[in-house]
Each structure stands twice: as C-alpha cells, then as structure tokens.
Amino acid sequence: MELRQLKYFVAVAEERHMGRAAERLHLSQPPLSRQIQSLERELGVQLFIRTPRGVDLTEAGQALLQDARAIRLLAAQAEERAQRAGKGELGTLDVGVFGSSVLNVIPRLLARFSETHPDVGVNIVLHNAHKRLQIDALRQRRILVAFDRFLPDDPDLTIEVVTDEPLLVALNARHPLAAQAAIHMDDLRHELLLLPAGIDSHIGGKLLQLCKDHGFDPQVLPGGGDVITTVAMIASRVNAGLSLIPGSMANLQMPNVVYRPLRANTRATVELHCLYRTAETSPLLAALLQTVREYRQADIAAARGPT
Amino acid sequence: MELRQLKYFVAVAEERHMGRAAERLHLSQPPLSRQIQSLERELGVQLFIRTPRGVDLTEAGQALLQDARAIRLLAAQAEERAQRAGKGELGTLDVGVFGSSVLNVIPRLLARFSETHPDVGVNIVLHNAHKRLQIDALRQRRILVAFDRFLPDDPDLTIEVVTDEPLLVALNARHPLAAQAAIHMDDLRHELLLLPAGIDSHIGGKLLQLCKDHGFDPQVLPGGGDVITTVAMIASRVNAGLSLIPGSMANLQMPNVVYRPLRANTRATVELHCLYRTAETSPLLAALLQTVREYRQADIAAARGPT
DNA sequence: CGTTGTCGATACCTTATCGGTAAGGAGCGC
C-alpha cells in the first residue's frame, strides 16, 4: 500500500466514478482502474462495487476511506513539519543562561525569538550555572547555546557578542566618591577594586585593561566569584572596596549601594556573549543566531543614533 | 513521499546506519541511500547528517521520525480494518425487528452475533414497525435486515427462516377449555378464532391451513393486526374468541389470559423470518446470516434431540 | 605517516512498475 494509491482511492471514493476521479488526478482512466485493482488485490478485499454508472463503496471501502483521509492528512502535516523543523521554526531550544549577568538583555532577546518562532519551545535548562557547567552542558549537547561572558577558549566552541553594556561604578553609599554624579577612571587610581570574577575572566580582564589604559595598575581583591556577590560585599563594606559592573546590573537594588556612571567620554564596556558548538548544524541555532545578530545590529544602531 | 520511503527512513533513523538499515530491510545499501536522498530532495530538507560512523538525525529528521512512525502505524491499522470490514467483523449493522413477535429469539440471536462480532455495532433502527415500514426501510437501505414473519413477495427481497415455534392456544381464563392442560385441534372446531393479522399474513394463513388439515373451516374474526392486540382482546373478552399464537408470546403475561399447548402429536408451528435484499453484498449481512443459519441448525438439533 | 577498514555516494545495468493509447465487454436506455 502506498500513499499514491490512497490518494487515488480517496479520489475514486469521493467521485464514485473512475473517469471523473482520473480527470481530477490528471491521469487517464485505465491506470487508475489498475491501481485500484492492485490495492484491492493487496488488501485481499473488494473496495468498490462496480455499477453501470460508476462505483459504490463496499463496507471495507468505507472503512478504508476514513483511514485513508486521516493518513493523507497526517502525511501532509508531516511534510510541513519536517520542512519547518528544517528551518528552525519547530522544535525545542535548550539554552543556558547566567542570570546574574543578564537581568535585562536575555529575556528580551528570548522573547523576541519566541515571537518570531512561536512553535519553538524555549527551554532554560541551566540558570545561574557557572561557566564550567555551561560549557560542559554545551559539550554534552544538553544545551544548544549558552549566554554568559566568555573568554575565547576552545575552537570547538564559538563565541559571539550579543551586546555590550557600559560599565558602572558600584560603591557603598558612604564612600566619598558617591557624592559625585559621574566618576572618572582617574578617581579610581587609589581605590581598592573588587574583581567580580577571576583575573582571567572576561570581566576581570576588561577591568584590568581599562585601568592600564588609564595608566595605573589597580589594587585588586577577589570579589566573590560573581557580580551579585561583589555588590553584596560592597553593600556590607567587606574589604571596603568598590567595583565596576555591567550596566544591566543597576537593576539590582541593594541597600547602601549606589551606582555611578563613568564620565561620558570613557568608552568602557563589557560584552555579553553567546556560546555554541562551532560544528553545530541545528537550524534552531541558526534561527536563534539570526535573532541575536538582528538584535545586536539594532543595539548598535540605537547606540549610534543618539550620539 | 511514499510509505515505502517512510519505512526506509524509519529504519535508517532507528539504526543510525545505512548499511544495517539496508540489511534490516532486505535491501542493498546503495538503493536505500538513494531513496533517502530522494526523500530529502523532495522535502527540501536534510534529514540525516552523515558522519564517519553512520548517520545522525537532524532536527527535521527527528520531527519526521515521530510522524513517520505514526503514519506507518495508522496505515497498518487501516489495512487491518479494511480487511476486517470486508469480513463483516467491523461496522454498523442496522436491523429492523417486529418486537411483538420476537420477545425471545431475536435478542438471543443478536446477542450471539455481538459475541462473535464484538466490533460490530448492532443498531435497532426499527422496532415494532409494521411489515410495510420494514420493507420500505429495507428498500431504502436504511436497514440491512428485518426480522418478522413474512410472506414471499418480491424477488428483490429474500426471506429466510430463522426459527419455527410451536403454536399455543391463548384463551381467557374463564373459557371452558382453560380447564384442560392441553388442547386438541378438534376442540377448536366450534370456537371463534381471532386472527392476529390478516387472512393473507403468514400467521393467518398458517392458522387457516391448520384448521383445514383437521377438517374444518373455523369461524374467524380480525384480531386487531398484531399478536399483542389479539391477546389483549382475549384478556378483555372482546368478541369472546380465542387464538393460536407463537410460543415465544407466552412470555407475555396478561391478566385473565392463559396459554395452553396443543396436544403433543400436533405439528403446528409458525416461522420467524429474516428478510434482506437479494442483491445485497454486505459482509455484515453475510456474517449475520451465518449466525442465523447456525442458530437455526442448533434449534433444529435441539428440537430433534429430546424427540 | 601511510595503510587499512568503514561508511555513504556514485556509476552503470537490469528489472519492475507506472502511465498512456487502443480495443474489449457488460449493462442500461432510447
């Protein structure tokens, strides 16, 4: 039994007439007649009663008609679904996010993706997982993409910039510099700088480079591993330092902590990345990356527009 | 897209290896490889990623795999259902019954049919319909078979005996003959006989013939059209007659009416028939007729056994 | 670092199946 035969069968059953069915199928009548016969022979059941003015369905034919319609419908849907899945419009997208660095951008980005890809289930598998865990999950294919701030590491994994955010100075409200509306890098020359992550992290490297660009090597202390912990340390005056954090973290209100921008002409930003397997061919990834790039372009355009 | 291609696709998807899949399909590898390619080309979507050790499903392939399994399952079920429908094991059987004559046999017969054909829905479309209505329904194909007592009428319709039942004498409890345990036909010579149906009905003809066989022409009065009405007339002593009714009607208890058998050696029976379109080809009818004939044979055997 | 083995793809051939044309046969209506 083949789908073609079912198509022919349904046409004949609906027309109750081989000639008309053949016409509808853009086929001449004898081959149609033979296909129906072969179907009947294969099933071992007569499907039509031949009458002088056409054909009538037998009980078996009536039973098959229902099923044949369902099968053909399902087959058409299957074709469409396969094609849509191939375009990344269908499926489940597992992502990992490091929430403390992405209170703002990632939700907006994923929301936009969901709008343009309504039949893709976006599944946040890892939330607030450390980079190591995210990279492991990526390697083990448990997630398709990870959002965090990464350093180039492995050629198997590709890093792509999602957005870059201005750095803010986070400092205790009682700190003398809190009195200033904006802070110049030079103001930080003799301050104790809390590094949110290690010296070899993306943000850590950025901060040190920034200080070096302004002609000094800051006095640094470990900031606890992530930005939230660093801000908490500033709030509680542990080590009495201050830090530079991504702008989106200003959403994180904490008692006794204030955020101050850097002086306007200071180009000090950190990037937010997405990370994916270089060899990955999934159309879901391609679709997401397209959204990411569009978002990034809109971001750049918006940053340039007001300037 | 054809079912054959889906079969091949599922095999490859399950084996994740063209060679093994080909083996499983009793096919050599190159044709299989080509079929998969043609399927991919037709859908416009890559279904497999070729790796050095086999193949992996793409997202599109994963989507199609689910659907392909469902389609193949449905197709297999469709084949089976068509075959079963062709054997009369599936479908809906619409019947008409004249309930007043069949308080006993028809329910048992239909119950037996339902046991041997559990997936056939037996649908009593006409109940207590007059013969005329039943025959009309049969002609209009609203029912497939009618149960009643018929006279041969139309070559388009075939009558078949379902069972024959002994005749009982139905009489008012105050009637002198009610004192007898059994009644001889000769006892009825001077009685007023109520004819349940017309003189030209099956039962009417039977009664008159029976009397004639015993050497008298009875004095008759119309019994009201059906057996139940006749019994009701006897109960109410309207016209003060008595009647002969089918044995199964003894189930019909009515105040002041008693039933008495005829003397043992009297071979006086009426038949119960089923009626169907002679040209009907429905396997449901064939299946029902087979049950009817088996029932009839068992009936005859049971009647002969004790004798 | 070449060799070997594995795997899917390709080339080429054979065979089966499908669709088209022409003619046949059954049944109904005029």
Add this chain to the structure above:
DNA sequence: GCGCTCCTTACCGATAAGGTATCGACAACG
C-alpha cells in the same frame, strides 16, 4: 437492437526501483 457509458484488458514506452562494482572521505591503527 443499437448506441452510449463505464470499467477492464492488452500492449507499449517511460520512469523509477533495486543490484553490483567502485569511488571518495574519514578515522583508527600499526
């Protein structure tokens, strides 16, 4: 009874499926 309608059969060419041999790519191994 003639013609019409409709399905079937017969025959032919085209298309597509399956088989064998071989290729090319890649990984593992010595």
